[in-house]
Amino acid sequence: MFPFSFEWAWDIPHLVFHGALWYVLSIVGLGLTYCIIKSAVDTFREEDNGHH
Amino acid sequence: METTPLIPQGVKRCSKLQFSLWMAAAGAVLLWGVYAMYLVWFKGLNQTNMNDAYGFALWIWADLAVIALGGGAFFTGFLTYIIGKDKLKNIINYAVIIGFICYSSALLILAIDIGQPLRGWFIFWHANVHSMLTEVAFCLSCYFAVLTIEFLPIIFENPKLDRVPFLHHLSHNMHRIMAVFAATGVFLSFFHQGSLGGVSGVLFGRPFAFREGINVWPWTFFLFTWSAAACGPCFTILVTWITEKLTRKKLVKDDVIQLLAKISGWMLATYIIAKIADTLYWAMVTAPSMGFSFMDFYSGNPVYGIWILILEIVICGIVPAVILITRKGREAKSLLMLGVVLAVVGVCVNRWVMILQMLAVPVVPFEEWFMYAPSWQEVATTILPVAYGILVISLAHRYLPVFPQERELNPTN
Amino acid sequence: MKEEHGDKHTKRYGMVIDLDKCTGCGACMVACYAENNVPFKKDETDKLDSLNWIRIFQLTNGKPYPDTEICYLPMPCQHCDGIGKHGHPPCVSVCPAIATDYDDSTGVVSQIPTRCFGCRYCMAACPYHARKFNWWDPVWPADTKKYLNPNVSTRMRGVVEKCTLCFHRYQQARDKAYLEGREEIYESEYQPACAQACPTNAITFGDLNNPDHAVFKLKNSPRAFRLLERLHTNPKVYYLSSKTWVRRAGDNYLENESRPKSNRQKIHS
Numbered sequence: 090m091f092p093f094s095f096e097w098a099w100d101i102p103h104l105v106f107h108g109a110l111w112y113v114l115s116i117v118g119l120g121l122t123y124c125i126i127k128s129a130v131d132t133f134r135e136e137d138n139g140h141h
Numbered sequence: 142m143e144t145t146p147l148i149p150q151g152v153k154r155c156s157k158l159q160f161s162l163w164m165a166a167a168g169a170v171l172l173w174g175v176y177a178m179y180l181v182w183f184k185g186l187n188q189t190n191m192n193d194a195y196g197f198a199l200w201i202w203a204d205l206a207v208i209a210l211g212g213g214a215f216f217t218g219f220l221t222y223i224i225g226k227d228k229l230k231n232i233i234n235y236a237v238i239i240g241f242i243c244y245s246s247a248l249l250i251l252a253i254d255i256g257q258p259l260r261g262w263f264i265f266w267h268a269n270v271h272s273m274l275t276e277v278a279f280c281l282s283c284y285f286a287v288l289t290i291e292f293l294p295i296i297f298e299n300p301k302l303d304r305v306p307f308l309h310h311l312s313h314n315m316h317r318i319m320a321v322f323a324a325t326g327v328f329l330s331f332f333h334q335g336s337l338g339g340v341s342g343v344l345f346g347r348p349f350a351f352r353e354g355i356n357v358w359p360w361t362f363f364l365f366t367w368s369a370a371a372c373g374p375c376f377t378i379l380v381t382w383i384t385e386k387l388t389r390k391k392l393v394k395d396d397v398i399q400l401l402a403k404i405s406g407w408m409l410a411t412y413i414i415a416k417i418a419d420t421l422y423w424a425m426v427t428a429p430s431m432g433f434s435f436m437d438f439y440s441g442n443p444v445y446g447i448w449i450l451i452l453e454i455v456i457c458g459i460v461p462a463v464i465l466i467t468r469k470g471r472e473a474k475s476l477l478m479l480g481v482v483l484a485v486v487g488v489c490v491n492r493w494v495m496i497l498q499m500l501a502v503p504v505v506p507f508e509e510w511f512m513y514a515p516s517w518q519e520v521a522t523t524i525l526p527v528a529y530g531i532l533v534i535s536l537a538h539r540y541l542p543v544f545p546q547e548r549e550l551n552p553t554n
Numbered sequence: 555m556k557e558e559h560g561d562k563h564t565k566r567y568g569m570v571i572d573l574d575k576c577t578g579c580g581a582c583m584v585a586c587y588a589e590n591n592v593p594f595k596k597d598e599t600d601k602l603d604s605l606n607w608i609r610i611f612q613l614t615n616g617k618p619y620p621d622t623e624i625c626y627l628p629m630p631c632q633h634c635d636g637i638g639k640h641g642h643p644p645c646v647s648v649c650p651a652i653a654t655d656y657d658d659s660t661g662v663v664s665q666i667p668t669r670c671f672g673c674r675y676c677m678a679a680c681p682y683h684a685r686k687f688n689w690w691d692p693v694w695p696a697d698t699k700k701y702l703n704p705n706v707s708t709r710m711r712g713v714v715e716k717c718t719l720c721f722h723r724y725q726q727a728r729d730k731a732y733l734e735g736r737e738e739i740y741e742s743e744y745q746p747a748c749a750q751a752c753p754t755n756a757i758t759f760g761d762l763n764n765p766d767h768a769v770f771k772l773k774n775s776p777r778a779f780r781l782l783e784r785l786h787t788n789p790k791v792y793y794l795s796s797k798t799w800v801r802r803a804g805d806n807y808l809e810n811e812s813r814p815k816s817n818r819q820k821i822h823s
Contacts, residue, residue: 257672
């Protein structure tokens with residue numbers, strides 16, 4: 090899974106497989122992070138607006 | 142102080158007592174399965190009827206079957222978010238929940254199935270990128286994460302949770318970029334559904350299952366994805382229909398169901414043509430080159446006769462495809478449900494033969510057919526996800542706004 | 555091809571089993587059990603969940619008396635080279651955790667039990683049923699623990715094991731050769747337990763690539779055949795038999811290829 094596992098090889102099968110994996114994980118991770126940050130910002134903004 | 146009800150407003154739900162009794166019944170079955178799971182985990186796989194000839198058995202079939210049936214989630218998601226079939230937004234929530242149940246069940250069964258569950262993480266850490274099973278494990282886990290992400294906003298729409306400002310926004314924001322998650326899910330699903338087909342298709346030591354293909358992908362790779370896309374939505378329709386019968390109310394409009402059934406029907410029709418072509422090539426070219434005649438696989442044993450191929454391809458393939466692609470078939474409720482049930486059975490039979498019949502066939506000429514019947518522990522742990530699914534669906538239906546058309550179809554006043 | 559530790563050429567260790575000589579005595583099985591610390595059950599009636607790295611089948615020509623003929627066939631892991639002789643046996647590429655590997659320098663298909671998490675995909679892949687699963691934890695009754703071979707680690711419940719061609723003996727022979735300043739090991743220095751135990755010398759073991767080794771000539775004998783060659787598993791275990799029906803029993807044939815129907819009989823030794 091990681092280049093420091095001893096069975097890792099810098100060959101095409103590893104690059105294709107793990108490339109796709111990390112690409113997918115990045116999209117999901119970034120998407121989720123975006124949602125959480127945006128929601129936190131929205132929540133604070135709403136609270137601020139409530140105070141005014 | 143105003144209290145927020147747990148149950149969504151404007152919908153009718155059964156009494157607490159009735160719900161509790163129902164949940165207790167499902168819970169009892171679940172406990173039986175959990176006990177069997179405990180036995181397998183603590184005493185080992187000697188609790189099963191598997192043996193060295195039957196290293197894969199009921200559990201692997203259950204895995205393949207629930208993943209195919211859970212395919213409704215990715216394919217309905219694909220149609221809704223990517224193709225833009227807006228009508229299907231009325232059933233996508235339920236498709237996601239059913240998919241979530243199917244995939245979590247598959248992961249649980251896999252965790253029970255391996256001989257050293259505590260080493261299960263080796264499949265990720267020491268991944269062999271050439272193994273179909275590695276691809277399955279990665280895509281399955283990633284797609285399960287995607288399904289969880291798709292399920293979360295539905296949970297946050299529970300009236301009580303919706304009152305929490307952060308969760309309200311989170312649900313809203315997740316809905317907004319759901320197409321991104323859905324597209325990722327579709328990508329993952331194409332691969333793991335295919336890899337599950339590849340699991341038996343690559344085995345060149347097993348003439349019953351081995352298939353040629355393109356590059357590293359045997360034909361079963363494509364057939365499995367195709368059949369999951371065809372039959373998964375049928376399972377979504379079937380579960381929706383069962384839910385409607387149990388709750389005694391209409392939850393999804395007929396035109397939504399019929400659109401999904403029509404697409405499923407065409408997928409099934411094209412799949413079954415491809416499957417017939419694949420079977421013919423295998424029977425006439427692949428198997429004979431390995432020294433096997435077609436009937437070698439369907440004779441000389443007490444169970445696997447030619448009937449199973451007819452059941453899979455004709456009765457549970459051609460027949461439901463014809464029903465679902467014709468307007469009359471889709472519009473007559475009983476015919477529609479017959480088509481849907483047959484398609485679901487068909488995909489399960491396909492997964493069964495690709496695992497269990499594959500291992501039953503003697504390959505070494507001086508060996509006999511290997512027969513297998515599961516132990517009660519295997520059966521109980523396979524029924525366990527069904528009970529778990531009933532519990533999750535019951536909770537989701539009671540407390541979450543799963544069906545957008547429910548209020549319109551069942552006005553309370 | 556890879557070369558390791560100064561080997562002059564890549565080795566392909568394998569064996570040739572002369573079925574004309576095999577009496578089905580089971581000495582190879584016993585030797586294997588002792589050498590490789592293979593555990594056994596209290597009741598060994600059901601062979602389908604027995605651990606044995608080498609099994610003996612009894613084949614018959616199926617003809618009635620007095621034309622009945624039988625033949626005993628010992629079957630260890632076939633150490634397949636797989637399609638194209640590039641180390642692609644049916645079992646290796648399927649293992650999700652690289653718990654089984656093809657050693658390029660010897661051709662031995664290894665099994666790493668501590669890596670295996672028991673998914674059993676390799677067992678489904680192997681047409682010879684050479685792979686065995688530890689359905690139970692090993693039990694060593696009374697003092698038998700004291701007789702375990704210290705050079706082979708015992709395995710635990712939930713993992714797959716199989717014949718390693720006594721690879722630990724190869725390692726020992728390599729160590730010895732290194733200490734003595736030799737690059738090559740002698741044929742006699744590396745012999746698996748089953749080959750040594752066979753009272754009729756039915757099992758010959760060596761480097762199939764080395765013209766000086768006995769197996770090199772034997773594998774080219776007109777009596778030689780391999781099991782399931784038509785699947786392209788490319789095994790490194792060869793069998794010898796002077797009987798046509800035995801040689802034909804090694805593979806599947808279509809009706810018009812006049813397959814001898816009688817061979818579908820199996821008795822475990």
